[in-house]
Amino acid sequence: MSSEAVLxxxxxxxxxxxxxxxxxxxxxxxxxxxxxxxxxxxxxLYFLLAAEFLAAVQLVIYAGGTLILIVFGVxxxxxxxxxxxxxxxxxxxxxxxxxxxxxxxxxxGILLADCAGAFASEPLPADQGYPMxxxxxxxxxxxxxxxxxxxxxxxxVMIGAAYLAKARRRPE
Amino acid sequence: xxxxxxxxxxxxxxxxxxxxxxxxxxxLVTILTxxxxxxxxxxxxxxxxxxxxNLVAFNRFSHGAAAGGVLLSGQVFAVFVIVLAAxxxxxxxxxxxxxxxxxxxxxxxxxxxxxx
Numbered sequence: 001m002s003s004e005a006v007l008x009x010x011x012x013x014x015x016x017x018x019x020x021x022x023x024x025x026x027x028x029x030x031x032x033x034x035x036x037x038x039x040x041x042x043x044x045l046y047f048l049l050a051a052e053f054l055a056a057v058q059l060v061i062y063a064g065g066t067l068i069l070i071v072f073g074v075x076x077x078x079x080x081x082x083x084x085x086x087x088x089x090x091x092x093x094x095x096x097x098x099x100x101x102x103x104x105x106x107x108x109g110i111l112l113a114d115c116a117g118a119f120a121s122e123p124l125p126a127d128q129g130y131p132m133x134x135x136x137x138x139x140x141x142x143x144x145x146x147x148x149x150x151x152x153x154x155x156x157v158m159i160g161a162a163y164l165a166k167a168r169r170r171p172e
Numbered sequence: 173x174x175x176x177x178x179x180x181x182x183x184x185x186x187x188x189x190x191x192x193x194x195x196x197x198x199x200l201v202t203i204l205t206x207x208x209x210x211x212x213x214x215x216x217x218x219x220x221x222x223x224x225x226n227l228v229a230f231n232r233f234s235h236g237a238a239a240g241g242v243l244l245s246g247q248v249f250a251v252f253v254i255v256l257a258a259x260x261x262x263x264x265x266x267x268x269x270x271x272x273x274x275x276x277x278x279x280x281x282x283x284x285x286x287x288x
Contacts, residue, residue: 001181008183012191019198019218028208035214038195042221045188049232051247054224054254061254066217066261073210073265077278085207085279095204099197106193110186130244138244139251150255157259164266 007048015041026086028074032067039063053132188229195222209268209278213261220257224250 018038025031039062046055139147199218206212231246268278275282 002183005181005183008187012187016191016194016198019195022214022218023198023201023205028210031202031206031211031214035217038218039221042195042225045191045225046228048183049188049228051228051232051250054228054247054250057251057254061258062217062221066258069261069265070210070213070217073213073268076269077210077272087205087207092205095201098204099201102200103193103197106197107190110189110193130247135244135247135251138248143248146252150252154255154259157262161262161266164263165269 004048007044011041011044011048013041014038015045028078029071032070032074035070036063036067039067050130053130053135185229185233188225192222192225192229195219195225207279207281209271209280210265212280213264213268216264217257217261220253224253227253 015038018034018036018041021034022031022038025034039058043055043058043063046052046058196219199215199220199222202215202218203212206215227246227250229246231243231250234243234246271283272278
């Protein structure tokens with residue numbers, strides 16, 4: 001087994017196990033911590049896929065930003081850290097049924113799909129990786145319009161979130 | 173019918189797609205079962221991460237040459253997905269805070285004012 005396979009199983013196993021913990025846990029704080037490990041595992045997979053910039057972005061924005069936001073949301077919206085909202089058993093059953101069915105369909109679809117023409121069985125050699133300046137040139141070249149739209153979207157989101165979360169006195 | 177190559181020792185595109193499928197299903201089941209609104213948000217983050225793994229893996233295994241040399245569309249899409257996920261989390265949490273201020277709970281079952 002190559003070192004790449006070992007690393008893939010390590011990071012992929014971490015991500016998959018954490019995702020299962022997210023599903024199984026009833027405690028919102030544990031779910032957030034498991035999400036942190038899942039995001040870290042996915043960042044490791046990005047490293048394996050030679051997407052170093054994406055891995056760094058994943059760690060900085062997801063694990064550093066979004067997760068902190070979620071933890072703050074947990075702290076601001078729970079009266080006691082031990083409050084647990086139990087779902088109804090029938091809902092859990094339906095959700096697990098849908099999940100199992102979807103997983104079976106996805107796995108069989110992946111196994112049956114004929115990607116031989118469109119995708120290579122071997123990745124691009126490591127020395128022909130993706131230099132970061134190519135990504136920057138792509139963002140400011142071919143993808144300039146979505147890049148600018150995203151900047152406008154971030155401004156809108158910033159204003160909108162600040163407006164929505166503004167502390168408002170409840171009408172008595 | 174030909175099955176795609178699935179060799180345990182040699183990691184290929186199929187492995188990444190399988191893992192992404194598992195992450196996606198976990199995220200979907202989280203969205204369906206959690207009653208805490210923030211739990212649902214965590215499920216959405218898992219789903220988006222699964223999509224990102226797919227995008228980056230397809231990018232890695234497609235050898236087509238773009239105008240500038242290597243093909244990078246998948247990674248660029250993944251960057252945009254990460255940005256949109258961060259924006260979505262910010263707005264969703266602002267809405268949840270508002271919801272909590274009005275209803276004093278984060279249970280989505282209680283958000284039934286618009287139910288007919």
